[in-house]
Amino acid sequence: QVQLVESGGGLVQAGGSLRLSCVASGRTFRYYAMGWFRQPPGKEREFVVAISSSGSSTYYATSVKGRFTISRDNAENTVYLQMNSLKPEDTAVYYCAAALGPTGSQPADFGSWGQGTQVTVSS
Numbered sequence: 001q002v003q004l005v006e007s008g009g010g011l012v013q014a015g016g017s018l019r020l021s022c023v024a025s026g027r028t029f030r031y032y033a034m035g036w037f038r039q040p041p042g043k044e045r046e047f048v049v050a051i052s053s054s055g056s057s058t059y060y061a062t063s064v065k066g067r068f069t070i071s072r073d074n075a076e077n078t079v080y081l082q083m084n085s086l087k088p089e090d091t092a093v094y095y096c097a098a099a100l101g102p103t104g105s106q107p108a109d110f111g112s113w114g115q116g117t118q119v120t121v122s123s
Contacts, residue, residue: 001112002026006096009117012086016121020081022096022114030054030074033103035110036081038092038119045095047105051079059105064090086121094119 003025012018020036035050049070050059058070069082079096094117097110104110 001100002029002032002098004096004098004112004114006094006114006117009094009119011120011122014086014088014121014123016086017082017084018086018119020083020094020096020117020119022079022081024077024079024098026077029077029098032098032100032112034070034072034079035097035099035103035105036070036079037095037097037107037110038090039095039116040089040092045107047107048094049081050099050103050105052103057103059103061105083119086119088121088123090119091121092119093117 006022008020036048039045051070055072067085072079096114098112099110
């Protein structure tokens with residue numbers, strides 16, 4: 001398994017942007033599909049976006065499509081989440097996750113998780 005550390009969360013006004021980063025340990029990062037999930041206050045964890053191990057395929061939740069962009073740099077063991085046009089409903093703890101296998105969209109598809117980073121969008 002890989003160890004994941006997220007950063008980049010914070011407080012932003014509606015309409016603003018943030019970029020989250022997730023750095024993975026180890027030399028096997030390039031074999032992992034990566035995903036971002038979020039957990040709004042009082043709600044269950046939900047899928048945001050995933051990217052295949054090569055970066056050639058991406059999958060977005062309908063709620064973020066067109067606003068968020070996932071990318072990865074396998075040389076730097078890092079996956080990014082660029083979030084634009086943020087809305088108050090995007091407020092959540094955002095988690096980075098890694099899956100050794102096909103890219104999935106369920107939490108159970110991912111075996112490694114970061115500690116999470118808080119994103120708060122004010123109206």
